Amino acid sequence: MTVLSFAQQIAQATKHNRSLLCIGLDPDMNKFPEAVLREEWPIFTFNRAIIEMTHDLVCAYKPQIAFYHAQRAEDQLEMTIQYLKEHHPHIPVILDAKRGDVGSTAQQYALEAFERYQADAVTVNPYLGLDAMEPFLDYKDKGVIILCHTSNKGAKDIQELHVNDIFLYEKIAQLSASRWNYNQNVGLVIGGTYPEALAKIRAIIGDILVLVPGVGAQGAAIEPIVTHGKTPDGGGLMISASRSILYASHHDDFAKAARNAALLLRDEINQYR
């Protein structure tokens, strides 16, 4: 059996589901319906319901690990990914963990992401430099999605500092597309709230995959993201939404409401491809 690269997995799921939409699985129990809260595994139950109603509409799922850590629910994250691998193996899983640490510790984080959780890709922070990312990058069949320009307001504090004649985030993009991409498995995080940055970065990085958070609850518009971010074949993007889909309804119809929200968003994205 040929092992697909992460980029190939995404391309396949994008084609199959006609979708650049990535759903973030960020479980906030304060927003769960009562009936879900009464379950033995409320987070897994919630995720499974979302997955069952949306797996034909997405190119990836992206659990945000902080929500599981805060709730002492690492086991339910394992259950969620295990469920995806069993029932929907063609939908890749991005573990959104934004890890960054020196080599011997980064090795432990790589074990966490790729061995314990069996994620297909992980997000990492570039501040510590290449050797801190190598333990992830050395898994050549896994995706390593490097923070470049994040979606938050404070992103400007550091990422838009001038390094010689360019912004720091452009420097990160340059390194990500060259020296750091020795296994052809790098992706970048670029917040949809900064579409002009996305345009500049796409010009630097060729067809490297870009994960775009910031739509939905964070308010980024779809059209400039797709127009500025897509590759010539209308791909190269994983546009991520979480709250606007997961919590489209707080009642027992949450999964159906999530499907409707996901369908609308997928189709809106497809208009501009």
Next chain:
Amino acid sequence: MTVLSFAQQIAQATKHNRSLLCIGLDPDMNKFPEAVLREEWPIFTFNRAIIEMTHDLVCAYKPQIAFYHAQRAEDQLEMTIQYLKEHHPHIPVILDAKRGDVGSTAQQYALEAFERYQADAVTVNPYLGLDAMEPFLDYKDKGVIILCHTSNKGAKDIQELHVNDIFLYEKIAQLSASRWNYNQNVGLVIGGTYPEALAKIRAIIGDILVLVPGVGAQGAAIEPIVTHGKTPDGGGLMISASRSILYASHHDDFAKAARNAALLLRDEINQYR
């Protein structure tokens, strides 16, 4: 009861134990003695033995969370910190997690560090800017230790980029000592492998606490760290070692060997204060 700030807790433990030494609790089961591996909770058993033999020699303990995540041992991290809080409440605990994410997610990481684990301080990554650190900084009695110049070789890739006329790490130090320190609870991580950076940063930050990894297995010399890094009162530093202490012996005498290694290191540090 007056609540002490993190810096006050460290100063108190430093004074009581005449120590700037911080022991990193980075459990690597490949290096545990056989007898420990046979225990129901090997990591907790190992940590407890280390703590019992070293608690009079340190100013802090610093569990590195990646080692617990990789081993599916979050419960044993909880047990370790709980044990410290019950038996040695005057020794502060730094959760080395290097978290960094946008606001709503950072809030979850803050819950993880300060509510779930009850850590006294946490390490964070500044790449996402101030708003990503606010959920931590807003806990004003907790320490927030920001990555400035890390100990690894690749630290230079990004942290030594020139931003106008200074290095990026100096810019981080400036922001950490001013705008980001609105609750007077900021600390910085500066690798002992870069003592010249430590000297420059100390000149910028006044008496802000500095966590210094890189001694022991990573090979940094003690004298320049203390000489360049100390505050006028001979404090302001938490010098962290892990492997060189924890695994001083791989046999049943590991805890005694750890004590000897810790004692030597504490006393070597004190020579230069």
